[in-house]
Amino acid sequence: xAGIEVTALHKRYPDGTVAVDHVDLAIGDGELFVMxxxxxxxxxxxxxxIAGLERQTTGxxxxxxxLVNDLPPAERDIAMVFQFYALYPHLRTRDNLxxxxxxxxxxxxxxxxxxxxxxRLMRLxxxxxxxxxxxxxxxxxRVALARALVRRPRxxxxxxxxxxxxxxxxxDMRTEIKHLQGxxxxxxxxxxxxxxxxxxxxxxxxxxxxxxxxxxxxxxxVYDRPASLFCAAFIGSxxxxxxxxxxxxxxxxxxSGLVLTPPPNLPRDRSLVAGVRPEALEVTEPGAERxxxxxxxxxxxxxxxxxxxxxHGDQRDVRVRMPPTVRFAADAPVGLRHTxxxxxxxDVSTEELVA
Amino acid sequence: xxxxxxxxVSTGPVRDHTPPARRFGGRGRSVLExxxxxxxxxxxxxxxxxxxxxxxxxxRDVYAIPAKFFDFKVTxxxxxxxxxxxxxxxxxxxxxxxxxxxxxxxxxVLATVLGVPAAWAYSRFAVKAKKDxxxxxxxxxxxxxxxVVIPIFLMYRQVGLIDTKLGLILIYTAFNVPFTIWMxxxxxxxxxxxxxxxxxxxxxxxxxAFWRFTLPLLLPGIAATAVFxxxxxxxxxxxxxxxxxxxxxxxxxxxxxxxxxxxxxxxGLVAAASVxxxxxxxxxxxxxRKHLVAGVTLGAVRR
Ligand SMILES: Nc1ncnc2c1ncn2[C@@H]1O[C@H](COP(=O)(O)OP(=O)(O)O)[C@@H](O)[C@H]1O
Ligand SMILES: [Mg+2]
Numbered sequence: 001x002a003g004i005e006v007t008a009l010h011k012r013y014p015d016g017t018v019a020v021d022h023v024d025l026a027i028g029d030g031e032l033f034v035m036x037x038x039x040x041x042x043x044x045x046x047x048x049x050i051a052g053l054e055r056q057t058t059g060x061x062x063x064x065x066x067l068v069n070d071l072p073p074a075e076r077d078i079a080m081v082f083q084f085y086a087l088y089p090h091l092r093t094r095d096n097l098x099x100x101x102x103x104x105x106x107x108x109x110x111x112x113x114x115x116x117x118x119x120r121l122m123r124l125x126x127x128x129x130x131x132x133x134x135x136x137x138x139x140x141x142r143v144a145l146a147r148a149l150v151r152r153p154r155x156x157x158x159x160x161x162x163x164x165x166x167x168x169x170x171x172d173m174r175t176e177i178k179h180l181q182g183x184x185x186x187x188x189x190x191x192x193x194x195x196x197x198x199x200x201x202x203x204x205x206x207x208x209x210x211x212x213x214x215x216x217x218x219x220x221x222v223y224d225r226p227a228s229l230f231c232a233a234f235i236g237s238x239x240x241x242x243x244x245x246x247x248x249x250x251x252x253x254x255x256s257g258l259v260l261t262p263p264p265n266l267p268r269d270r271s272l273v274a275g276v277r278p279e280a281l282e283v284t285e286p287g288a289e290r291x292x293x294x295x296x297x298x299x300x301x302x303x304x305x306x307x308x309x310x311x312h313g314d315q316r317d318v319r320v321r322m323p324p325t326v327r328f329a330a331d332a333p334v335g336l337r338h339t340x341x342x343x344x345x346x347d348v349s350t351e352e353l354v355a
Numbered sequence: 356x357x358x359x360x361x362x363x364v365s366t367g368p369v370r371d372h373t374p375p376a377r378r379f380g381g382r383g384r385s386v387l388e389x390x391x392x393x394x395x396x397x398x399x400x401x402x403x404x405x406x407x408x409x410x411x412x413x414x415r416d417v418y419a420i421p422a423k424f425f426d427f428k429v430t431x432x433x434x435x436x437x438x439x440x441x442x443x444x445x446x447x448x449x450x451x452x453x454x455x456x457x458x459x460x461x462x463x464v465l466a467t468v469l470g471v472p473a474a475w476a477y478s479r480f481a482v483k484a485k486k487d488x489x490x491x492x493x494x495x496x497x498x499x500x501x502x503v504v505i506p507i508f509l510m511y512r513q514v515g516l517i518d519t520k521l522g523l524i525l526i527y528t529a530f531n532v533p534f535t536i537w538m539x540x541x542x543x544x545x546x547x548x549x550x551x552x553x554x555x556x557x558x559x560x561x562x563x564a565f566w567r568f569t570l571p572l573l574l575p576g577i578a579a580t581a582v583f584x585x586x587x588x589x590x591x592x593x594x595x596x597x598x599x600x601x602x603x604x605x606x607x608x609x610x611x612x613x614x615x616x617x618x619x620x621x622x623g624l625v626a627a628a629s630v631x632x633x634x635x636x637x638x639x640x641x642x643x644r645k646h647l648v649a650g651v652t653l654g655a656v657r658r
Contacts, residue, residue: 053552074557076556080552
């Protein structure tokens with residue numbers, strides 16, 4: 001087992017595409033580290049560079065204490081699970097699992113022992129004698145995971161391994177992967193574009209955008225204080241409301257007069273935007289204390305909550321998350337107020353967190 | 356969808372009592388189809404049938420007027436003549452068949468051995484100006500053989516490859532490699548690169564990964580491609596007639612053509628030789644027919 005350190009990674013493909021612009025990562029030993037970002041932001045390229053399947057243009061990669069820049073994939077001692085499962089189609093499950101071990105030249109009894117262990121961990125018993133085309137998507141993915149396990153590598157790399165599964169199975173597998181990683185204590189780098197997956201799995205999350213790291217933090221940090229406007233707009237469903245604010249008389253006010261709890265040390269003389277989570281706002285009866293007059297544009301009933309889209313006289317409508325017991329009709333005149341603590345505030349020109 | 360109850364219910368009866376006009380139309384079309392296909396089949400197959408008949412007729416029946424379709428005496432003499440000389444020993448034709456086997460076989464193997472790795476490389480790696488290179492490779496097949504045969508003839512004379520099997524093998528290989536690369540690239544593109552990635556992470560080198568994982572998955576494609584290459588080399592006539600002359604080097608197509616043109620033509624022998632010549636390709640094509648179709652339709656179903 002080992003940590004992974006990526007320094008100033010830059011990857012330019014021969015056709016001129018810069019897939020990874022500048023990435024620094026320090027992944028701890030035994031950590032479950034998630035790389036999250038929209039499609040095309042360079043997650044796969046970064047992961048493949050760590051695996052050695054792609055040679056970075058510049059930058060260093062260390063696994064443990066070893067500089068692996070010039071090592072072929074085989075000598076990096078890591079296992080990777082692909083979005084496309086890449087089980088060898090002509091081999092039965094048992095042989096698919098045994099394959100990496102035979103490649104290492106392990107003695108037969110040990111191969112059998114390790115295959116049985118991995119099969120037990122991933123509950124593959126009844127599937128051992130089938131070929132991949134007779135396995136369902138979920139089963140294939142379990143076999144792919146087991147195949148990564150058998151080698152007991154120093155780290156696991158996962159490239160959107162659950163994308164091809166249906167929602168329910170995905171949730172199950174997520175739990176399973178998290179449990180497994182905790183049990184084995186092996187470093188894991190997990191790539192996904194699904195923020196729910198990232199939040200529920202990661203010890204820490206790196207948010208990538210256009211080949212750069214926007215933020216690294218625990219799920220809580222990333223949710224509470226997105227480091228940039230990009231992160232603020234990316235995390236959360238629905239994401240933060242971005243409200244133009246100005247500081248006046250020690251208060252933080254939106255254009256509509258909406259009063260927000262001011263964070264300390266606000267910079268002056270800059271255009272600012274506050275990121276307000278939908279659950280930090282409240283729809284009230286019109287004229288309620290500290291509320292501004294507003295109007296319900298539409299409402300989305302999700303069963304356990306209602307998302308109101310509310311026009312409060314600002315350019316942009318805000319989204320408000322309310323319990324299902326509180327109901328307002330569409331077009332009804334209402335009040336809107338802020339209930340949470342100080343929101344993160346961003347500089348409009350630099351798009352970065354300032355307070 | 357606005358389907359009324361009446362409409363929904365009425366579909367049952369309609370299905371049971373297809374309108375007579377429709378039914379007649381359907382049958383009419385199928386009769387027409389069958390008739391057309393039958394005519395086509397007769398037109399296409401008649402020469403083949405006539406060749407087979409001629410190969411087992413005695414020579415005077417071959418020339419009989421009116422032509423004898425069924426009531427002739429069957430003889431295998433012509434086939435014997437194909438393989439054995441009249442004075443005993445091997446006939447010149449049988450030597451040419453052997454030459455054909457060697458030339459077509461070796462050139463096909465060479466084209467495959469060269470073309471498959473090239474196709475793999477073009478499919479997997481970032482190659483500079485890949486599209487231009489591939490187009491250039493294909494463009495070498497735009498020219499019909501007759502166009503290049505004279506320069507090739509002159510070049511071969513210089514280097515002493517005229518009237519050698521090696522010369523034919525080289526030129527057939529050169530003609531088949533572009534085709535092999537193009538067709539095989541389609542098959543390689545279909546095999547996900549992740550198999551090789553996974554194998555490399557499992558401890559194999561890139562070449563081993565190709566050899567052990569991608570290659571087995573390519574075998575059907577290789578079989579189909581090889582059969583196409585084989586058919587080209589086996590049937591090739593222009594290069595063979597220009598570049599070879601002696602009986603010991605000549606392949607079957609010019610040898611069979613050489614039977615025609617004397618004062619008398621032994622049509623029975625020509626037909627028997629043609630039958631023997633056609634058989635191997637038919638058998639091969641039959642053996643790999645499933646993959647042949649896959650190979651031909653590959654371009655049509657790509658994403
Ligand atoms: N082999 C390649 N050649 C050229 N460009 C590539 C290649 N692979 C990926 N890219 C480009 O690099 C960028 C990042 O790709 P990728 O790392 O796959 O993103 P992600 O996994 O985050 O979706 C994309 O714009 C993609 O089109
Ligand atoms: Mg990707």
